[in-house]
Amino acid sequence: MDKKLQTIFCNVMYAKSPTLRDHSIQTAEISKLLVRRLRDNGVDAGCSPKEAYSAGLVHDIGKLYVPESVLNKPGDLTEREMETMRLHTSWGRGFVENTGLKRYAEVVAHHHENAGGTGYPQGLRAGVLEPLTRVVRVADTLSALLEDRPYRRGIVDDDFILARMEEDLEGLFNGSSGVIRRAVLDYLTAFRKQKSIKEDTRA
Ligand SMILES: [Fe+2]
Numbered sequence: 001m002d003k004k005l006q007t008i009f010c011n012v013m014y015a016k017s018p019t020l021r022d023h024s025i026q027t028a029e030i031s032k033l034l035v036r037r038l039r040d041n042g043v044d045a046g047c048s049p050k051e052a053y054s055a056g057l058v059h060d061i062g063k064l065y066v067p068e069s070v071l072n073k074p075g076d077l078t079e080r081e082m083e084t085m086r087l088h089t090s091w092g093r094g095f096v097e098n099t100g101l102k103r104y105a106e107v108v109a110h111h112h113e114n115a116g117g118t119g120y121p122q123g124l125r126a127g128v129l130e131p132l133t134r135v136v137r138v139a140d141t142l143s144a145l146l147e148d149r150p151y152r153r154g155i156v157d158d159d160f161i162l163a164r165m166e167e168d169l170e171g172l173f174n175g176s177s178g179v180i181r182r183a184v185l186d187y188l189t190a191f192r193k194q195k196s197i198k199e200d201t202r203a
């Protein structure tokens, strides 16, 4: 996905939901970092850092089909609204399969699979998912925990975040979960630092 297309796509997401745009960019950045780290440690991630960035950017493309009243709702979703939200994976897959983004169809379709308690459809085991999908799964979860929502602030307790992700990391990357864990920690350190610089500038 070239830079111009990425910019257009980000603008489209922003028009629908600024939160969706910010979450997708953050997921893209984390995905790229994770693939770089896997590579640096001699683990075949099955994709390039550039592909990981694009995959993170488009993983929630199906949310463009979710009504804004649901997507941007400032509060808990009803069960019916949750059902609509869960459809973003299949709607997204249907969209990318017929485009130049086909490479990311599995990521779009399965980035919530095997995630405890989220009710996503197929209950696929980590072993059948390509590494790129697993990388985006981790990046997506981390971004979701960090982001401010209209009804709650992002989580600031890094120990809690790591504990929350621990089971996923082990299940998704058993042999190389240490590499991913260290990358997540480094991301958190950089993220906190950047956030405090921003807050100091605002004060
Ligand atoms: Fe999603």
Ligand SMILES: [Fe+2]
Binding pocket: 023, 027, 059, 060, 140
């Ligand atoms: Fe997401």
